[in-house]
Amino acid sequence: MRTTHLKTMLFAAALTGSLVAGSIDAQQDGKVNHTSLKAGDMAPDFTLLDNQWKQVHLSDYRGRKNVVLAFYVLAFTEG
Amino acid sequence: MAKLEASDAVVFGISIDSPAANNAFAQKIGVTFPLLSDMNRKVLKQYGILKMYNVEKEEYDWAQRTTFVIDKKGVIQSVEEEASAINPNNAVAVCTKLPKK
Numbered sequence: 001m002r003t004t005h006l007k008t009m010l011f012a013a014a015l016t017g018s019l020v021a022g023s024i025d026a027q028q029d030g031k032v033n034h035t036s037l038k039a040g041d042m043a044p045d046f047t048l049l050d051n052q053w054k055q056v057h058l059s060d061y062r063g064r065k066n067v068v069l070a071f072y073v074l075a076f077t078e079g
Numbered sequence: 080m081a082k083l084e085a086s087d088a089v090v091f092g093i094s095i096d097s098p099a100a101n102n103a104f105a106q107k108i109g110v111t112f113p114l115l116s117d118m119n120r121k122v123l124k125q126y127g128i129l130k131m132y133n134v135e136k137e138e139y140d141w142a143q144r145t146t147f148v149i150d151k152k153g154v155i156q157s158v159e160e161e162a163s164a165i166n167p168n169n170a171v172a173v174c175t176k177l178p179k180k
Contacts, residue, residue, distance in 0.1 A: 035127040035145060039157055043149040044125040048093065050113040051102035056091065059153075066088035066156075066177055067149040068170050071128055071142040075096040075104035075114070 043067075083167075086174035088148075091115050093122065095141055117142075128160075148173045 037043075045059045061067050083090055090112040094101070101114035123129045123142050130143035146164040148157040157173045 035143075035158060035160070037126060037147070037155055037158060039155055041155050043147065043153050043155050044122075045153075046117075046122045046125065048115040048117055048122060049098050050091075050115055051098050051105050052113075053098045056113060056115055058149075061089060061149075061151075062153050063151055066086065066151055066174050067147075068083060068088055068090045068174065069093055069126075069145075069147040069149065070090065070164070070167075070170075071093045071123070071126070071145045071147075073132070073141050073144060074094060075100045076107070 043069075082171045083174055086171070086177065087151075088174040093117055093142065095120060095123070146170050150177050 043058065045057070047055050047057050050056050058067065092101075092110070092112065092114040093116075094114070095117055096104070096114075097118060098116050101116055104110075105114050117123055120129060120140065123140075126145070126147070128143040128145045129140045132139050132141055144161055144164045146157075146159045146167075146169075147155055148170050150156050156177065157169065159169060163169070
C-alpha cells in the first residue's frame with residue numbers, strides 16, 4: 001500500500017510539477033483564466049474517454065463517490 | 080491514493096491528450112486511476128481552465144493545472160490552481176472531512 005501511495009504522490013507531482021519551465025511557458029500577458037467555478041457550485045457534468053477508450057460520465061458518481069479531478073497540461077511532460 | 084480510497088473518493092486525471100497517449104503515460108508512471116481525454120477541450124471550457132501556452136512562438140490552449148474536489152451531491156468542495164494544485168494533501172484532507180453518506 002505504501003508503494004502505491006508513493007506512486008500516487010509522485011504522479012500527482014508529475015501531473016502538476018513545473019519541471020518543464022523553459023519548454024512550455026504560459027503567456028505573461030495576463031490571459032491566464034481563473035476558473036469561475038468555486039466551492040459550493042455544482043460541478044458541470046461531462047462524458048470523456050478514459051485511457052481504455054471507455055466513456056466515463058461524471059454523473060455516474062453522483063450519490064456514490066466523492067470525485068477528485070486533477071487537470072494536467074500534457075502527458076509525458078511532467079507538466 | 081489509499082487515503083483517498085478510504086475517504087470514498089475516486090480520482091481522475093484529465094488532459095487534452097488522446098486515450099492512446101494517456102494509456103502509455105499511465106503505464107509509464109504506474110498510475111492506478113483513469114486518465115481522461117478532453118480532446119475537444121469541451122470540459123476545459125466548461126470548467127473555465129483553458130490556458131494559453133507559448134511554444135516556439137506558437138500559441139496552444141491546454142489545461143491549466145487545477146484540482147477540483149466534488150462531493151457525492153455533485154457540489155464542488157475545493158478548487159486549487161497552479162502551484163497549490165501540485166500537492167495532493169489538501170484534496171485528501173477535503174475528502175477525508177466529507178460526510179461518508
